[in-house]
Amino acid sequence: MDTKSIVYIALFAALTAALALFPPIQLPGGVPITAQSLGVMLAGSLAGAKRGGLAMVLFLALVAAGLPLLAGGRGGIGVLFGPSGGFLFAWPISAFVIGYCVSKFAGDNLVKLIGWIIFGGIVVMYAIGIPWLAVAAEMPMTKALTVMLAYIPGDVIKAVLAALITRGVRRALPGF
Structure with missing residues (x-):
């Protein structure tokens, strides 16, 4: 792995940790x-599929090692097996899917960029996280789905922000 990839992986793992503030x-x-x-x-849309996915693997490894890098100062292997564990395990997959789809299908089109980020960052993440939530929280799948409805507006806002940031960074730094 080249130095640039290592830097991107560390950068996006650190950015994700900083967002816990x-x-x-x-x-x-x-x-x-x-x-x-x-x-x-952002890891997926800016660092790409492989680097974005690996950034999230690094982040989760640090959380599993006990570093309090999750929002609210949470960390440790136990967090990964709690109700939010499925969403956390989905992060590398989501970043990979976002990176792949954005690089193959979005170009500089903002609507496509938003759509692919929503697909990878919401649809894929929820497809993995919601069943895990139902099992870990011992609730029916229908209730888990209902609970997650409250998260959709915020996640859509984050997807739009990610798309705007991605497009801005790409325009400012074409080689990024």
Whole structure:
């Protein structure tokens, strides 16, 4: 792996950790609303599929090692197996999917960029996280789906922000 890739991986893992400084909003169901999924979206859309996915793997390894890098100062292996664990395990996959789809299909089109970030950062993440939530929180799948409806508006806002930031960075730094 080249130096540039290592720097990108570390940078987006650090950015995701820094986004934990925004206080989480706790909702029923045990999965807090955090700014950190914006880091996942940016890792994929800016660093690309491989680097973005690896940035999230690094981040989760640090969390598993006990570093309090999640919103609210959470960390440790136990967090990964709680109600929000499925969403956390989805982060590398989501970043990879976002990176792949954005590089192949979005170009500089803002609407396509938003769409692919929503697909990878919401649809893929929820497809993995919601079943995990239902099992970990011992609730019916229908209730887990209902609980997650409250998260969609914020996640869409984060996807739009990620798309705007991505397009801005790409225009300012064409080689990024």
